[in-house]
Amino acid sequence: MRADLSKLPSVERLAQSVEQHVPGNYPRSLIITCAREVVHAARERLLNDTPTEVDLQTLLAEVQTLLHRRTAATLTRAVNATGIIVHTNLGRAPLSERARSAMVEAARGYSTLEVDTESGRRGARHQHLEPLLIHLTGAQAGMAVNNNAAAVLLALSALVNGKEVIVSRGELVEIGGSFRLPEVMAQSGAALVEVGTTNRTYAKDYEQALTANTGLILKVHRSNFVMDGFVHEASIDDLVDLGRRHGIPVMFDAGSGCLVDLRTLGLPNEPTVPDAIRAGCDLVTFSGDKLLGGPQAGIIVGQVELLHRIRSHALARALRIDKLDLAALVATLQSYSDPEKVWDEIPVLRMLAAAPASLRATAEDLKLQLEGVLPQEWQIDVVPTVAEVGGGSLPEAHLPSFAVQIRSSIPADRLDASLRSHHPPVFGRIRENALLLDVRTLLPEDEEAVVRALIEVSKK
Numbered sequence: 001m002r003a004d005l006s007k008l009p010s011v012e013r014l015a016q017s018v019e020q021h022v023p024g025n026y027p028r029s030l031i032i033t034c035a036r037e038v039v040h041a042a043r044e045r046l047l048n049d050t051p052t053e054v055d056l057q058t059l060l061a062e063v064q065t066l067l068h069r070r071t072a073a074t075l076t077r078a079v080n081a082t083g084i085i086v087h088t089n090l091g092r093a094p095l096s097e098r099a100r101s102a103m104v105e106a107a108r109g110y111s112t113l114e115v116d117t118e119s120g121r122r123g124a125r126h127q128h129l130e131p132l133l134i135h136l137t138g139a140q141a142g143m144a145v146n147n148n149a150a151a152v153l154l155a156l157s158a159l160v161n162g163k164e165v166i167v168s169r170g171e172l173v174e175i176g177g178s179f180r181l182p183e184v185m186a187q188s189g190a191a192l193v194e195v196g197t198t199n200r201t202y203a204k205d206y207e208q209a210l211t212a213n214t215g216l217i218l219k220v221h222r223s224n225f226v227m228d229g230f231v232h233e234a235s236i237d238d239l240v241d242l243g244r245r246h247g248i249p250v251m252f253d254a255g256s257g258c259l260v261d262l263r264t265l266g267l268p269n270e271p272t273v274p275d276a277i278r279a280g281c282d283l284v285t286f287s288g289d290k291l292l293g294g295p296q297a298g299i300i301v302g303q304v305e306l307l308h309r310i311r312s313h314a315l316a317r318a319l320r321i322d323k324l325d326l327a328a329l330v331a332t333l334q335s336y337s338d339p340e341k342v343w344d345e346i347p348v349l350r351m352l353a354a355a356p357a358s359l360r361a362t363a364e365d366l367k368l369q370l371e372g373v374l375p376q377e378w379q380i381d382v383v384p385t386v387a388e389v390g391g392g393s394l395p396e397a398h399l400p401s402f403a404v405q406i407r408s409s410i411p412a413d414r415l416d417a418s419l420r421s422h423h424p425p426v427f428g429r430i431r432e433n434a435l436l437l438d439v440r441t442l443l444p445e446d447e448e449a450v451v452r453a454l455i456e457v458s459k460k
């Protein structure tokens with residue numbers, strides 16, 4: 001062991017050798033840091049009597065790996081072949097071409113973010129968004145903040161601080177772990193008044209809970225779960241009627257924020273924002289990156305006077321939307337102004353609307369490409385699957401889809417892991433010991449990436 005210790009190169013020697021033999025022009029300080037870590041780890045292994053190679057070549061390779069790991073980006077593009085359209089862990093909605101260009105345009109240099117170009121005076125960032133929101137939802141006013149959780153927090157903070165908010169026990173939801181409605185309410189300073197039972201709440205339950213201190217009636221869309229059986233909920237119409245009679249504003253947290261009628265696709269009814277405004281809701285909040293198909297954002301639309309109070313609250317500044325997301329959101333909403341084009345331009349809508357026959361054709365095409373390049377003994381088939389909307393939206397929607405199914409000598413979980421560590425990583429899923437790559441969530445440029453990833457993985 002002592003003999004091996006004496007064979008360990010010095011950090012300086014290893015670093016020099018890295019500079020001579022490892023391509024990539026890494027900064028010297030980083031090379032020294034990595035070389036020191038590698039030498040230190042090798043010495044530890046020797047001192048623990050762990051069998052270990054300490055020749056220069058081995059250590060050089062270790063430094064190279066470490067350098068790559070320290071400098072490579074970890075947030076990269078990924079291929080979503082899971083069949084889950086709004087996949088929260090994979091970044092929710094992929095953006096439209098128009099939204100991506102708008103983001104680049106706003107990022108490239110200075111922008112007209114908060115300036116009125118006519119007068120040259122200071123403007124508001126909401127000026128770019130508000131006319132579109134009014135046009136598309138029928139509301140009197142609108143704005144956007146960081147995300148829908150922020151929208152709910154801000155609206156409650158500005159409108160009910162200290163007062164009571166009435167909510168159905170059936171709607172005290174948790175969205176993705178970190179957004180629990182009762183906790184958001186506590187943060188906002190609103191006092192939560194729960195009415196009804198888990199499965200049944202009537203308008204009269206809300207009515208009986210009204211006091212002189214009631215600040216808001218809140219309805220929350222149960223976007224991520226389904227209640228079936230002996231159930232009842234008060235309709236938006238009932239709550240609006242109640243609110244009007246008592247002079248209490250009614251807010252609807254719509255969650256997914258759908259602007260189009262999805263029933264035309266044979267999907268379950270998702271309440272749309274224009275419907276909620278038409279029904280008389282005073283305020284509606286929704287996400288930008290779920291069914292809307294845009295960037296992360298929380299959108300608030302409703303009555304002018306309420307929006308004015310929300311905008312002037314101190315938290316509005318802390319929760320405001322940034323200029324890149326704003327640019328992408330405006331561009332996304334512009335697509336909605338053309339009801340013909342929107343289904344083509346917004347990837348989430350395109351994926352939702354894709355016909356099974358065309359998905360099968362895509363899967364057959366991918367299968368043919370793969371058969372041409374993968375080893376003969378790999379078994380590649382096109383199989384029917386069920387895709388999901390995801391992102392806590394429309395949990396009961398089952399979208400018929402197709403996947404390329406791959407069986408090979410490599411166990412499915414190992415194949416899956418190798419595809420995940422490829423660049424760009426490919427995310428599929430495993431069913432009955434086979435790897436499935438669902439084509440409903442593939443973007444046009446993804447097919448080539450899938451083929452390249454599988455070729456490489458098959459050669460390992």
Ligand SMILES: *Cc1c(COP(=O)(O)O)cnc(C)c1O
Nearest residue numbers: 147148149175221223255256287
């Ligand atoms: C998703 C969702 C939220 C949280 O929205 P984020 O944009 O993820 O912050 C809040 N309320 C409901 C009903 C939702 O579905």
